[in-house]
Amino acid sequence: xxxxxxxxxxxxxxxxxxxxxxxxxxxxxxxxxxxxxxxxxxxxxxxxxxxxxxxxxxxxxxxxxxxxxxxxxxxxxxxxxxxxxxxxxxxxxxxxxxxxxxxxxxxxxxxxxxxxxxxxxxxxxxxxxxxxxxxxxxxxxxxxxxxxxxxxxxxxxxxxxxxxxxxxxxxxxxxxxxxxxxxxxxxxxxxxxxxxxxxxxxxxxxxxxxxxxxxxxxxxxxxxxxxxxxxxxxxxxxxxxxxxxxxxxxxxxxxxxxxxxxxxxxxxxxxxxxxxxxxxxxxxxxxxxxxxxxxxxxxxxxxxxxxxxxxxxxxxxxxxxxxxxxxxxxxxxxxxxxxxxxxxxxxxxxxxxxxxxxxxxxxxxxx
Numbered sequence: 001x002x003x004x005x006x007x008x009x010x011x012x013x014x015x016x017x018x019x020x021x022x023x024x025x026x027x028x029x030x031x032x033x034x035x036x037x038x039x040x041x042x043x044x045x046x047x048x049x050x051x052x053x054x055x056x057x058x059x060x061x062x063x064x065x066x067x068x069x070x071x072x073x074x075x076x077x078x079x080x081x082x083x084x085x086x087x088x089x090x091x092x093x094x095x096x097x098x099x100x101x102x103x104x105x106x107x108x109x110x111x112x113x114x115x116x117x118x119x120x121x122x123x124x125x126x127x128x129x130x131x132x133x134x135x136x137x138x139x140x141x142x143x144x145x146x147x148x149x150x151x152x153x154x155x156x157x158x159x160x161x162x163x164x165x166x167x168x169x170x171x172x173x174x175x176x177x178x179x180x181x182x183x184x185x186x187x188x189x190x191x192x193x194x195x196x197x198x199x200x201x202x203x204x205x206x207x208x209x210x211x212x213x214x215x216x217x218x219x220x221x222x223x224x225x226x227x228x229x230x231x232x233x234x235x236x237x238x239x240x241x242x243x244x245x246x247x248x249x250x251x252x253x254x255x256x257x258x259x260x261x262x263x264x265x266x267x268x269x270x271x272x273x274x275x276x277x278x279x280x281x282x283x284x285x286x287x288x289x290x291x292x293x294x295x296x297x298x299x300x301x302x303x304x305x306x307x308x309x310x311x312x313x314x315x316x317x318x319x320x321x322x323x324x325x326x327x328x329x330x331x332x333x334x335x336x337x338x339x340x341x342x343x344x345x346x347x348x349x350x351x352x353x354x355x356x357x358x359x360x361x362x363x364x365x366x367x
Contacts, residue, residue, distance in 0.1 A: 009158040012151045017350030019148040026125035027205065028343035031328065031336050033118045041112050044100040050083050054103035058251035063106050064089050064099055076274035079258065146213030149206050156199055163196050191352035194345050201342035208326035227315045250275065256301030261294050282309065288329050289320030
C-alpha cells in the first residue's frame with residue numbers, strides 16, 4: 001500500500017507541480033492586496049484633513065454623477081468607521097468599480113482601479129491567465145487549476161502517509177528541518193517536514209477553493225453542510241412603490257437611513273448603503289462577510305426591517321465562512337500571516353520535490 005501511495009504522490013506531482021506552485025504563490029500574493037493597495041494608492045483611500053462633519057451623501061454624489069458616462073450608475077456608498085478614510089462610491093460597471101470621494105470637501109479623488117500586479121495574480125490564481133470563451137467552450141485555464149487543486153489534496157494526503165513515523169523516536173527525527181547538514185538535507189526536510197506542518201492549512205485552502213472551480217464539487221461540498229445549492233432570485237433592493245422619487249431625493253433618504261443605522265450599531269467597520277438597504281459590517285474575528293442588514297423605505301428613509309447576522313440565513317453564513325477560511329482572514333493579521341506562510345511553503349513543495357526527484361534520477365544513472 002505504501003508503494004501505491006508513493007507512486008500516486010510522484011506521478012500526480014510531476015505533471016501538475018508547476019501549476020500548483022503558480023496557484024499557491026499567486027494566492028499568497030493576494031492575501032495582503034488590500035493593505036498594499038492602500039499604501040500605494042493612499043491619496044485615494046484617505047482624506048487630506050478631517051473636518052467636524054462630513055457633507056450629506058446627496059451633495060457628494062451630485063459631484064460624481066456627471067463623471068459616470070452612459071450606462072453607468074451609482075449602486076451604493078461605502079462608509080468606513082475611520083473618519084480619515086474617504087467614501088467609496090460603488091458603480092455598476094465595470095464590476096467592482098469604485099470612485100473615491102472626500103466626504104469633507106466633496107472632491108472626487110478618482111477611480112484608481114485594481115493594481116495591475118494583483119490583476120495578474122488573480123488571473124493566474126483562478127484561470128492561469130486564460131480568458132473565458134464566449135462560445136461556451138471549455139474554460140481550460142479554470143479546468144487545469146481545478147484539476148491541479150483536486151489532485152493537490154491527494155498529493156498532500158499521500159505525503160502525510162509517506163511521512164508518518166512508526167514510533168516516538170522516529171517522530172522526533174521527522175519533525176525537524178535540519179539547517180546544519182547541507183543543502184541537500186535542508187531541501188529534503190523542507191519538502192517533507194515543511195509539507196506536513198502546512199498540511200491542515202493547505203487542505204483548508206484547497207477544499208474551499210474547489211467550490212469555485214467545479215459546480216459539481218461546490219454543490220456536493222455545500223450539501224454536506226446542508227446548504228441549498230439551487231439558484232434563487234435575489235432581490236436587488238430596487239425602489240418599490242412610488243417610482244417618481246428623484247435621484248436627489250433618493251440620496252437624501254440614503255443619508256437618513258445611514259444616520260439611523262449608525263445610531264443602532266455599537267461597533268462596525270463599514271456601512272454600505274444602496275436603494276432600500278443598508279449593510280453593516282461588524283468588527284472582530286470570525287466570518288469576515290458577516291453583516292447586519294437593514295431595510296428602509298426609499299420614500300422616507302425610515303427603517304422597516306432589521307436582520308442581524310446572528311439571525312441571518314444559514315446558507316449565507318456557511319458561504320461567508322467558506323470564503324473567509326479560503327483567504328485566511330478569520331483571525332485578523334495573525335491568521336493571514338499563517339495563511340501567507342503556508343501558501344508560500346505550498347509553492348515551494350513542488351520545486352523541492354522536483355529537486356529531490358531529479359537528484360535521485362541522476363544518482364541512479366551514475367550508480
